[in-house]
Amino acid sequence: MSDSTRSLREREGLIFERSSRGRVGYQLxxxxxxxxxxxxxxxxxxxxxxxxGLPEVSEVDVVRHFTRLSKWNYSxxxxxxxxxxxxxxxxxxxxxxxxxxxxxxxxxxxxAEDQVQGALAVMWELERALIAVTGMAxxxxxxxxxxxxELAGMLMIRKALLDRGEKRRTVLIPDSAHGTNPASxxxxxxxxxxxxxxxxxxxxxxxMARHLDGGDVAALMVTVPNTLxxxxxxxxKAAAMLHEKGAFLYMDGANLNAFVGVALPGKMGADAxxxxxxxxxxxxxxxxGPGAGPVAVSEALVPYLPVPTVEQANGRYxxxxxxxxxxxxxxGFYGNFAMLVRALAYIRSLGRxxxxxxxxxxxxxxxxxxxxxxxxxxxxxxxxxxHEVVFDDSLQVAAGVRNVDIAxxxxxxxxxxxxxxxxxxxxxxxxxxxxxSEGIDELDAFVDAMKAIAREAREEPDLVKGAPYTTPxxxxxxxxxxxxxxxxxxxxxx
Amino acid sequence: xxRYQAGEDDRRRxxxxxxxxxxxxxxxxxxxxVRCGAxxxxxGRSEEEVRREFWAYAVANSAPECFAxxxxxxxxxxxxxxxxxxxLQRGEFFTAYTPYQPEVSQGTLQAIFEFQTFVCQLTELDxxxxxxxxxxxxxxxxxxxxxxxxPKRRRVVVAGALHPxxxxxxxxxxxPMGVAITDAGWGRDGRVDPAxxxxxxxxxxxxxxxxxxxxxxxxEDLPALGAAISACGALGVHAVAEATALGVLAPGGxxxxxxxxxxxxxxxxxxxxxGPLLGFFAARQAHxxxxxxxxxxxxxxxxxxxxxxxxxxxxxxxxxxxxxxxxICTNHGLLALAATIVLSLLGRKGVREVxxxxxxKAEYLKSGIRGQGSGARARLAFPESPTYDEFxxxxxxxxxxxxxxxxxxxxxxxxxxxxxxPWPRGxxxxxxxxxxxxxxxxxxxxxxxxA
Numbered sequence: 001m002s003d004s005t006r007s008l009r010e011r012e013g014l015i016f017e018r019s020s021r022g023r024v025g026y027q028l029x030x031x032x033x034x035x036x037x038x039x040x041x042x043x044x045x046x047x048x049x050x051x052x053g054l055p056e057v058s059e060v061d062v063v064r065h066f067t068r069l070s071k072w073n074y075s076x077x078x079x080x081x082x083x084x085x086x087x088x089x090x091x092x093x094x095x096x097x098x099x100x101x102x103x104x105x106x107x108x109x110x111x112a113e114d115q116v117q118g119a120l121a122v123m124w125e126l127e128r129a130l131i132a133v134t135g136m137a138x139x140x141x142x143x144x145x146x147x148x149x150e151l152a153g154m155l156m157i158r159k160a161l162l163d164r165g166e167k168r169r170t171v172l173i174p175d176s177a178h179g180t181n182p183a184s185x186x187x188x189x190x191x192x193x194x195x196x197x198x199x200x201x202x203x204x205x206x207x208m209a210r211h212l213d214g215g216d217v218a219a220l221m222v223t224v225p226n227t228l229x230x231x232x233x234x235x236x237k238a239a240a241m242l243h244e245k246g247a248f249l250y251m252d253g254a255n256l257n258a259f260v261g262v263a264l265p266g267k268m269g270a271d272a273x274x275x276x277x278x279x280x281x282x283x284x285x286x287x288x289g290p291g292a293g294p295v296a297v298s299e300a301l302v303p304y305l306p307v308p309t310v311e312q313a314n315g316r317y318x319x320x321x322x323x324x325x326x327x328x329x330x331x332g333f334y335g336n337f338a339m340l341v342r343a344l345a346y347i348r349s350l351g352r353x354x355x356x357x358x359x360x361x362x363x364x365x366x367x368x369x370x371x372x373x374x375x376x377x378x379x380x381x382x383x384x385x386x387h388e389v390v391f392d393d394s395l396q397v398a399a400g401v402r403n404v405d406i407a408x409x410x411x412x413x414x415x416x417x418x419x420x421x422x423x424x425x426x427x428x429x430x431x432x433x434x435x436x437s438e439g440i441d442e443l444d445a446f447v448d449a450m451k452a453i454a455r456e457a458r459e460e461p462d463l464v465k466g467a468p469y470t471t472p473x474x475x476x477x478x479x480x481x482x483x484x485x486x487x488x489x490x491x492x493x494x
Numbered sequence: 495x496x497r498y499q500a501g502e503d504d505r506r507r508x509x510x511x512x513x514x515x516x517x518x519x520x521x522x523x524x525x526x527x528v529r530c531g532a533x534x535x536x537x538g539r540s541e542e543e544v545r546r547e548f549w550a551y552a553v554a555n556s557a558p559e560c561f562a563x564x565x566x567x568x569x570x571x572x573x574x575x576x577x578x579x580x581x582l583q584r585g586e587f588f589t590a591y592t593p594y595q596p597e598v599s600q601g602t603l604q605a606i607f608e609f610q611t612f613v614c615q616l617t618e619l620d621x622x623x624x625x626x627x628x629x630x631x632x633x634x635x636x637x638x639x640x641x642x643x644x645p646k647r648r649r650v651v652v653a654g655a656l657h658p659x660x661x662x663x664x665x666x667x668x669x670p671m672g673v674a675i676t677d678a679g680w681g682r683d684g685r686v687d688p689a690x691x692x693x694x695x696x697x698x699x700x701x702x703x704x705x706x707x708x709x710x711x712x713x714e715d716l717p718a719l720g721a722a723i724s725a726c727g728a729l730g731v732h733a734v735a736e737a738t739a740l741g742v743l744a745p746g747g748x749x750x751x752x753x754x755x756x757x758x759x760x761x762x763x764x765x766x767x768x769g770p771l772l773g774f775f776a777a778r779q780a781h782x783x784x785x786x787x788x789x790x791x792x793x794x795x796x797x798x799x800x801x802x803x804x805x806x807x808x809x810x811x812x813x814x815x816x817x818x819x820x821x822i823c824t825n826h827g828l829l830a831l832a833a834t835i836v837l838s839l840l841g842r843k844g845v846r847e848v849x850x851x852x853x854x855k856a857e858y859l860k861s862g863i864r865g866q867g868s869g870a871r872a873r874l875a876f877p878e879s880p881t882y883d884e885f886x887x888x889x890x891x892x893x894x895x896x897x898x899x900x901x902x903x904x905x906x907x908x909x910x911x912x913x914x915x916p917w918p919r920g921x922x923x924x925x926x927x928x929x930x931x932x933x934x935x936x937x938x939x940x941x942x943x944x945a
Contacts, residue, residue: 024843026839028927029928031851035850038850038853042743043880048745049846051616051740052615054615054842055841056843073586073600073601091585100579101552102552103555104551104552108571112897115555115556116555119767122551133535135530144631147823147824179823183814183816185816186818187638187671230523231524260533262530263530264529264530282498285589285824287593287606288624288788288826288828289824289826289827290827328662330663331628332660333771334767337767348547349496349538351536351538352536353538355535356532363517364505364512411595416595436500438500439500472600473600475796477793478793482807487789488614489608
């Protein structure tokens with residue numbers, strides 16, 4: 001296809017392809033000191049010249065390039081982004097403002113403690129707020145993401161068991177769990193056993209009891225509400241059964257948005273719970289992070305928390321590593337501090353009532369979508385939904401239309417699709433989580449689009465199967481990408 | 495109702511459509527025994543009130559911008575072009591998520607592909623991922639990858655001065671995985687002691703980690719180390735804490751190292767009290783299917799148009815679950831974009847100029863400190879050893895000296911006292927293109943008077 005028939009925006013190539021010798025995109029301040037010749041100051045075998053392949057572009061080139069790239073992206077700012085389990089809520093701009101304040105943005109982690117009392121205060125206050133939200137004993141702010149929090153939590157459980165002189169190897173994980181759960185358990189040194197969900201899609205306590213009797217279970221990892229958006233009705237009983245046999249309850253907090261201000265994981269018997277600040281607490285998803293995954297723990301796990309923790313005495317904050325049984329550090333420095341600032345600003349903006357109405361709004365919006373789409377799309381598990389609902393494609397598959405086709409056709413209607421093919425216990429899943437950010441008009445537009453696609457699936461299935469038609473690119477050849485991996489640009493002739 | 499949520503009338507209409515009297519009816523599945531009353535938190539606040547609260551936190555900190563700052567030790571203050579943040583604040587970038595639907599995520603995907611390319615160029619290796627959390631966890635992922643590549647080899651050697659936080663994190667992850675760690679320390683020149691390394695190597699070693707420039711600021715002899723590591727059959731891991739060093743110092747990829755990984759924060763990522771920073775990871779083609787993290791690959795769409803997708807996902811947790819190469823899911827994507835923008839602006843000439851300028855500033859300081867004579871209380875720890883933009887100054891009471899310097903408006907460096915043994919007592923001084931001559935002269939003058 002000739003380039004001249006496409007718009008400027010469509011034709012944008014790689015930044016390396018914009019390169020033109022002699023263009024420059026920066027100016028450094030004057031050197032002012034004598035130049036140091038590396039040939040004189042450094043061993044010659046260690047030297048390199050200019051890095052080959054780096055582009056030469058102007059600042060204008062860079063602005064044009066990244067502005068055009070941005071316009072190929074869908075985002076929460078543009079519209080409903082109902083990715084189930086990701087909680088794509090609005091990212092408030094006051095959070096972006098406060099994180100850029102002088103005295104916050106460029107603070108160095110190794111400045112003396114008396115120079116960073118404000119930063120330590122933020123961490124202290126956020127920990128107190130997350131304790132209030134969860135009803136648990138303490139919170140580590142170190143983990144950089146949910147999966148990282150899972151690992152930290154499982155390491156604490158492991159240490160607690162070793163401290164008791166026990167070497168239990170097994171972690172039970174429902175088949176509906178997010179893939180990070182078993183991956184994290186393995187990296188914490190455990191073996192995982194998958195337990196099948198009940199016909200209602202919930203935890204099978206009888207199976208769990210049988211495994212517990214074996215004496216080797218260290219923990220159960222469970223998501224509440226589960227990945228179908230359904231509350232685990234017997235969670236308190238499950239916790240009691242685990243504790244009675246000396247095992248622990250790890251709770252994946254990805255779905256916390258469903259019940260903040262309504263229920264407390266601490267009362268459910270959770271020993272460790274990670275919180276995704278980039279989900280429940282509005283920090284932006286950034287195209288793939290950064291997030292933050294603080295882990296709240298019960299009293300039993302407090303001795304094993306990562307160090308340092310923020311402590312307070314006589315109005316002064318300190319970073320304390322006085323925790324002899326700590327699991328150690330799980331990352332450099334103290335945490336994804338800039339995300340912690342954003343989350344605290346959000347908690348302050350919403351307050352106790354705003355946080356409760358957040359959960360109520362999330363659950364109401366999901367139930368509204370469920371009520372309006374139940375007649376068109378199949379619902380495998382019909383228990384009450386909280387903040388997300390999992391439909392599947394089984395009514396459309398007869399015409400050869402699968403969840404992937406429905407998702408691609410939704411793109412033409414201007415929406416980001418729901419999460420697909422997760423949880424694994426629902427074949428052809430479409431997991432819809434609208435969040436509380438949406439008003440009825442946006443939800444109605446989504447429902448109308450889904451109904452239109454359901455009608456197209458009946459009357460013109462090929463139209464759906466060939467979608468999308470209006471996006472910057474059409475369906476991409478993922479098989480080719482995996483078979484012949486090209487993971488970087490190279491100059492022709494390289 | 496809150497300004498980030500729907501309104502009363504929205505709620506009323508939705509409840510009607512569902513057939514519920516109140517929103518409480520939607521929570522019947524949550525049993526009474528786990529319910530809570532009002533959260534023990536203050537009421538919601540206006541933007542103005544939030545702003546005031548955070549101004550108070552901000553002024554209770556000493557902003558490095560208000561000082562002559564020479565802080566390094568893993569976080570460095572380099573050029574941050576004004577245009578970078580304005581591009582990062584585009585909602586299309588920062589309010590989007592993982593590009594699961596590539597047709598509406600080409601902006602994110604192509605930017606990651608460009609980041610991967612930059613990392614390959616800087617490291618002279620074949621494949622790079624879309625980012626990791628930070629340098630510490632990047633080194634961990636490299637070691638764990640090596641333990642999968644050589645499953646019978648259960649030991650890693652840390653050669654020379656590795657950042658103490660990175661060493662601590664490595665210990666946390668290696669213990670449950672049954673990987674032992676041997677440290678081969680540094681010699682009197684601040685570099686890996688070749689005899690100590692030779693004693694530490696063996697055919698049970700899966701990886702050898704060398705940070706260069708190391709935590710003491712010294713540039714290691716990567717060619718010799720690369721050869722020794724290859725001879726032992728282990729994976730060589732070149733760890734980088736100060737990424738701008740790659741503008742003047744050749745990467746491990748040139749000397750037979752299998753992995754070059756670490757921290758890319760120096761290319762325009764704000765210090766942010768230590769996080770979020772930017773882990774990077776590059777490896778040889780042979781290790782591609784064992785690599786951790788997301789990978790973006792080039793392909794074409796149904797119309798033949800070039801496009802980008804997440805690829806080789808069978809390595810990852812959402813497909814491979816318990817057998818994944820890493821548990822990582824959300825990474826540090828927006829910061830990879832930030833570095834991509836900064837590297838684009840600097841380009842071929844700028845990456846080199848930043849490195850040369852930073853090196854020149856540090857050399858100027860070193861010669862000034864040398865000039866104070868070998869009897870001075872503050873003296874270079876490794877006066878004959880090659881350094882890039884950071885070096886260790888020995889001093890008996892670094893915390894007290896740094897406090898005096900701070901009173902004169904100087905953040906003179908990072909004390910090693912807090913890191914304990916075996917670190918020599920003193921402080922690490924980092925200088926970059928952003929330190930003026932006047933600031934450097936003030937530091938030298940203050941050391942002369944106060945050390």
